[in-house]
Amino acid sequence: MTEQTGQTGQGGRRPANDGPKAAARNHAALVSAAREVFAEHGLEAPLSAIARRAGVGQGVLYRHFPDRTAAVAAVLEENVRQIEQAAEDEDATFAGVLGVLTWHLVESAAFIGLLHADRAGSRFDIRAHASALSERVERALRKHLPEGHRLSAANDFGLAIAMVSVAVTGPTREKREHQALAAWRLLGVEVGTVRPYGGG
Structure with missing residues (x-):
């Protein structure tokens, strides 16, 4: 059809x-x-x-998208899929995949919502789905996490992503990217070029 x-x-x-x-x-x-x-x-x-x-x-x-939840879920799935693709690239580096993750944090209100889906009062029925997607993001990035990296402890990496996501605020894309990179810098984490997977 x-x-x-x-x-x-x-x-x-x-x-x-x-x-x-x-x-x-x-x-x-x-x-x-x-x-x-x-x-x-x-x-x-x-x-x-x-x-x-x-x-x-x-x-x-x-x-x-029969309803709003379906639209949000579709954006989340595409964001995670791009991060996974970036992680599977033969030239992938930890900093480079973090750049793709950061692009999605900057560009996507739905992705920010994913990282905080367990907050009380969320009207979107995506909590179980969000948990699975969060695990996929962390798995994709951990493949490239250098041994002994400051975020290598069990819960530190997920916490760092959530902390950076809270900092991604501002009326313009440039402001949101500036805030995200500043947050990574304060955490002592190097981030590659902020862009979608396959972007120039």
Whole structure:
């Protein structure tokens, strides 16, 4: 079954997006749009804003994300998948994978929410899922943690990530990145270039 996108660009409409890869393209566009919208407006942002940002109609949005929790979970899964891919790269270094992790902390309100999903009052039913994703992030990074590193103790690494995530605040991406890097620096941890996996 193919999907058609909704509005975009010239004339406010996008041509029919038929073909066997349409669903995958739309899903990727929606995840990217959700990450941006949640980062800009928080996890309470209207789902319609995600559809508009992705250039698809409401029907396409709800086929992929039947509710807000599904949208948050999709962003979380993509963030973790990129960190895992970065860790599996043959040229991966601990600092480099930390750079990818930091990019996701800076770009994604949903990812910050993941790290604090056990807080009382969370309205998103992602706690069990969040725990599994957090473990995947830590496993991916620990593969490259140098022996004797200051974060090598059992609980120190997870705690450090949570501490840095709390520092990721600010009205602009530049401010949030500055805060994240400052927090890593105060922890005495070297971080590589802050970018998504595969980014330039």
